[in-house]
Amino acid sequence: EADIYQTPRYLVIGTGKKITLECSQTMGHDKMYWYQQDPGMELHLIHYSYGVNSTEKGDLSSESTVSRIRTEHFPLTLESARPSHTSQYLCASSEYETGREQYFGPGTRLTVT
Amino acid sequence: AQSVAQPEDQVNVAEGNPLTVKCTYSVSGNPYLFWYVQYPNRGLQFLLKYITGDNLVKGSYGFEAEFNKSQTSFHLKKPSALVSDSALYFCAVRANTGGFKTIFGAGTRLFVKA
Numbered sequence: 001e002a003d004i005y006q007t008p009r010y011l012v013i014g015t016g017k018k019i020t021l022e023c024s025q026t027m028g029h030d031k032m033y034w035y036q037q038d039p040g041m042e043l044h045l046i047h048y049s050y051g052v053n054s055t056e057k058g059d060l061s062s063e064s065t066v067s068r069i070r071t072e073h074f075p076l077t078l079e080s081a082r083p084s085h086t087s088q089y090l091c092a093s094s095e096y097e098t099g100r101e102q103y104f105g106p107g108t109r110l111t112v113t
Numbered sequence: 114a115q116s117v118a119q120p121e122d123q124v125n126v127a128e129g130n131p132l133t134v135k136c137t138y139s140v141s142g143n144p145y146l147f148w149y150v151q152y153p154n155r156g157l158q159f160l161l162k163y164i165t166g167d168n169l170v171k172g173s174y175g176f177e178a179e180f181n182k183s184q185t186s187f188h189l190k191k192p193s194a195l196v197s198d199s200a201l202y203f204c205a206v207r208a209n210t211g212g213f214k215t216i217f218g219a220g221t222r223l224f225v226k227a
Contacts, residue, residue: 105156
């Protein structure tokens, strides 16, 4: 079944640790996105990608980095986690054509202690 | 610059009554407009979109939205609310010329009381 997956769903980690949030989609979508969302609040775009080897920063300044080596995979990495990184991270994908809706993963709830 | 406004943080409605969740937008050129719903501890789920054509758009779970170009609005509606409709609703806009980003509103929390 075509879908978008995120792991882990929940993560509690100490300050200074390196973490990678995984996102994979089986829909063959070219475009992928990472959003940061505090619970019940608005979404902020932090990274996006048009396709393989294409990545751009979004509106919200983020200390994270992303890579897009394969179409289906768009991991987000924090080199040194801080309490200010505590949030929910949502991954999404869409077809390339303008006007296509985005499909969202279930999210990763990150807590940095 | 693109922007989306959802003027109500929260909407309360009784089950069986009609509901409206408001959205206004600002965009250069013609807009692509979207509604998404988010249930607790879940990602966003696409409900419906307006690209072109008929101003009344029908979507999932009995929801519909009306595009009003003169008022730059795209309000979400449902004739008869269900308790299970209680969730967080996001309006989003993207210009159909140039650019890339879809801009999301701040969200409106809908409470449907039995």
